[in-house]
Amino acid sequence: MTYAMIGTWRMAYEGLSQGLNLLKSGGSSGDTVESAIKVVEDYPFFKSVGYGGLPNEDGLVELDSAFMNGDTFGVGAVMGIRDVKNPISVSRSLSKEHFNSVLVGDGATQYAVKNGFELKNMLTSRAKKIWEKRKREIAEKNLSPYDGHDTVGMISLDQEGSMSVGTSTSGLFMKKAGRTGDSALVGDGFYVDSDIGGAAATGLGEDIMKGCLCYEIVRLMGNGISPQDACDQALYPFLRKLKKHFGKIGEFSLVALNKSGQWGVATNVEFTFAMGNDHETAAVYIA
Numbered sequence: 001m002t003y004a005m006i007g008t009w010r011m012a013y014e015g016l017s018q019g020l021n022l023l024k025s026g027g028s029s030g031d032t033v034e035s036a037i038k039v040v041e042d043y044p045f046f047k048s049v050g051y052g053g054l055p056n057e058d059g060l061v062e063l064d065s066a067f068m069n070g071d072t073f074g075v076g077a078v079m080g081i082r083d084v085k086n087p088i089s090v091s092r093s094l095s096k097e098h099f100n101s102v103l104v105g106d107g108a109t110q111y112a113v114k115n116g117f118e119l120k121n122m123l124t125s126r127a128k129k130i131w132e133k134r135k136r137e138i139a140e141k142n143l144s145p146y147d148g149h150d151t152v153g154m155i156s157l158d159q160e161g162s163m164s165v166g167t168s169t170s171g172l173f174m175k176k177a178g179r180t181g182d183s184a185l186v187g188d189g190f191y192v193d194s195d196i197g198g199a200a201a202t203g204l205g206e207d208i209m210k211g212c213l214c215y216e217i218v219r220l221m222g223n224g225i226s227p228q229d230a231c232d233q234a235l236y237p238f239l240r241k242l243k244k245h246f247g248k249i250g251e252f253s254l255v256a257l258n259k260s261g262q263w264g265v266a267t268n269v270e271f272t273f274a275m276g277n278d279h280e281t282a283a284v285y286i287a
């Protein structure tokens with residue numbers, strides 16, 4: 001039976017490789033998305049996700065994450081969660097709730113505490129040093145504070161034909177306290193429908209969220225369009241519109257996977273992603 005996974009950026013590779021093994025032995029799309037993203041969240045040298053993620057302008061690590069189940073449309077998300085080791089696990093747990101499934105700030109952390117999720121100081125000394133250096137540079141050279149951001153997004157199709165998607169990010173480096181991007185917003189940073197396929201985004205959330213691009217990609221795939229054409233048709237006309245109105249626009253990268261295991265990618269930067277399925281072992285590609 002077909003199974004497949006796709007994930008954003010090089011950082012997805014190790015988690016995705018493990019996820020594929022899980023899928024091979026009959027694991028569910030939800031378990032593989034969660035476990036693969038946990039691998040990324042736990043690795044201290046990825047500067048934009050989980051432990052080791054770069055802090056906001058106050059030096060605090062505020063994390064965003066989401067999970068969506070493509071069978072039930074259950075969506076769970078946290079925004080600005082602090083001191084919790086694996087935001088993706090909290091998001092997945094919230095996706096099973098009917099009420100209060102999207103939590104922000106202290107409320108998200110409190111939910112994690114009450115429900116026994118592992119707590120952790122997510123600021124590494126390395127991230128703190130990068131933050132201190134950036135603070136000095138901003139003051140001395142009058143630079144824009146905003147430099148650096150990536151989201152891990154994973155889409156998984158299991159042997160039963162179920163699909164899930166998840167995202168996790170520390171968002172924009174030096175963001176304002178409370179700032180969120182697209183990654184925890186359903187339809188913007190992620191979407192999945194097991195009858196069609198799923199999509200995930202990475203890039204500048206303030207711009208990505210203007211287009212509801214992940215929902216758009218799934219909608220286009222639902223009309224019978226391939227994941228690659230859906231990514232192209234969702235992204236490039238929208239980029240042209242944004243450019244017309246705003247001139248300068250941020251980075252956009254999109255990945256999609258359909259229920260048959262076909263995939264697509266569209267981007268306006270050099271973009272790495274990881275992909276694997278029942279006949280291709282996990283590998284990193286550049287788009």
Ligand code: SD4
Nearest residue numbers: 149150151171181203205
């Ligand atoms: C955000 N979209 O918070 C995220 C960050 C990201 O590549 O993915 N950057 O805006």
